[in-house]
Each structure stands twice: as C-alpha cells, then as structure tokens.
C-alpha cells in the first residue's frame with residue numbers, strides 16, 4: 001500500500017505595494033515603521049534611497065511586499081533610470097502609497113514633478129488603490145503646537161482638493177502617518193486587501209503595448225519638464241547677456257550638459273507633444 005502524498009499548502013504571493021514620493025518625504029520611514037526596523041532612513045537632507053528595495057511584511061491577514069523607491073528629480077540619479085528601475089516591480093502591484101510631507105505646503109520643483117510623474121504612472125483606473133500618505137505630523141506634535149496642526153491640516157485639505165483632486169475624485173484615499181505608530185501603516189495596507197482584483201497601472205499597460213519608456217505618459221512628463229527647464233535656463237542666460245560668465249555664474253553643470261546631449265537624441269522632433277495629446281494630457 002502506498003502512503004498518500006501530502007499536498008504542500010499553496011504559497012500565496014505577497015501583494016506588492018509601491019511606496020513613492022519626493023526625496024525626504026518619508027518613504028523609507030513608512031516602510032521602516034511597517035517592518036519594525038530601520039531599512040535606511042535618510043539623514044542630513046540628502047537623498048538616501050538610490051534604488052528600489054523590497055521588504056516583506058504581514059499586516060492583518062495579508063502578506064505584503066513593500067517596494068521602497070528613490071524620489072524623482074534628484075541630483076544623484078537620472079529620472080529615466082529610476083523609471084526603468086521601478087519598471088522591474090510593476091507586476092502584481094495592488095497599491096501605491098504616495099508620501100507627502102505636510103510641511104511642503106507649496107507644490108513647487110521636485111514636489112510637483114514627483115506628483116506629475118506618479119499620476120502618469122498610475123493612470124485613471126488604478127486611482128482607487130492610491131493612498132496619499134501625509135508625513136511629519138509628529139514633528140509638529142512634539143513641539144506641542146496644536147494650533148499649527150490645525151493650520152497644516154487645513155492646508156492639506158486644500159491640496160487634496162487641488163493638486164491631488166483628480167486622484168481623489170477617482171477614489172484615492174488619504175491617511176496620516178506617524179513613525180512611532182505601526183497601526184498607521186497597517187490601516188493603509190488594509191485598504192488594499194479590502195478591494196478585489198487590482199487593475200493594471202497605466203505605465204504597465206503602456207509598456208505592454210510596446211511603447212518605449214520615453215513614449216509612455218510618465219516618460220513624456222519627464223521630457224517636457226526637461227524642455228521647460230532648458231528653456232527657462234536659456235532665457236535666464238540671455239537675460240544675463242553673456243550667459244553669466246563675466247559674473248562668474250555657471251549656467252549649466254557638466255552633468256546637465258551631458259544630459260542635454262543625450263536628450264537631443266531622445267527628443268527627436270515634436271514627438272512628445274503629440275504623445276501628450278495621445279495620452280490625454
């Protein structure tokens with residue numbers, strides 16, 4: 001008589017969650033609080049996470065794989081190389097946690113660009129699986145400034161209506177994060193388990209249609225921002241007459257010049273404008 005073969009319990013894949021946002025917004029802090037150890041939180045204002053990293057965590061009844069990502073528009077890494085890095089983790093994504101410092105009350109520079117790129121990565125269908133996660137609340141409470149908390153909350157509500165409005169209207173969620181309270185992470189991750197069947201991220205969809213990264217919606221956002229900044233720089237240089245050299249001003253760094261050289265090959269003609277209208281931007 002042969003003994004019965006015991007079937008191994010089926011391994012259930014962890015649900016993948018991308019943690020995104022500008023440099024210093026608290027992405028690694030969020031993951032550290034969720035997993036219960038420091039996975040590499042930045043110190044001293046410099047960007048810390050240079051490439052994506054994956055971290056397993058159990059929250060409620062579900063296993064998650066949290067993907068830490070670098071912020072876009074950072075000196076240390078080209079935005080397309082970050083996008084290519086994130087591309088490796090697009091399969092099986094069930095949620096996005098978008099970190100935003102409440103102390104960033106104005107959406108300027110890298111804060112605005114990060115949001116524009118991530119909106120383009122997400123697309124419309126995936127919005128209900130985005131959680132806007134505000135950070136730095138505890139830095140206010142430690143200073144015991146209750147009135148200030150109210151003031152920041154009001155400003156955050158304003159941002160949720162304006163810059164985050166298009167995502168909120170399509171079902172995005174909003175939560176506050178506190179590093180010392182793991183429940184703030186669990187509550188966010190619970191949102192992803194309570195929903196069925198995640199649609200694909202817009203970026204994954206576009207890449208599956210064989211679009212080159214530079215032709216995807218986030219790719220076009222990056223290229224357009226570069227063009228805009230180049231234009232601003234040129235206008236500024238012209239305003240200075242001699243490009244600022246006589247004043248000892250450096251108009252562009254060697255890295256910027258190299259990037260511009262690369263861009264000349266990548267931009268082609270008016271391709272990105274045509275693509276923007278193709279993607280409905």
Ligand SMILES: Nc1nc2c(ncn2[C@@H]2O[C@H](COP(=O)(O)OP(=O)(O)OP(=O)(O)O)[C@@H](O)[C@H]2O)c(=O)[nH]1
Nearest residue numbers: 023024025026027028029041042047048049135136
């Ligand atoms: N007290 C407090 N500090 C925070 C919070 N979020 C981020 N920080 C601090 O802000 C700095 C940057 O935080 P990180 O978590 O490394 O930010 P990040 O988004 O991973 O940044 P990069 O890896 O550079 O893209 C660190 O000094 C953190 O301690 C928060 O909610 N509360």
Ligand SMILES: [Mg+2]
Nearest residue numbers: 027028048049
């Ligand atoms: Mg980090």
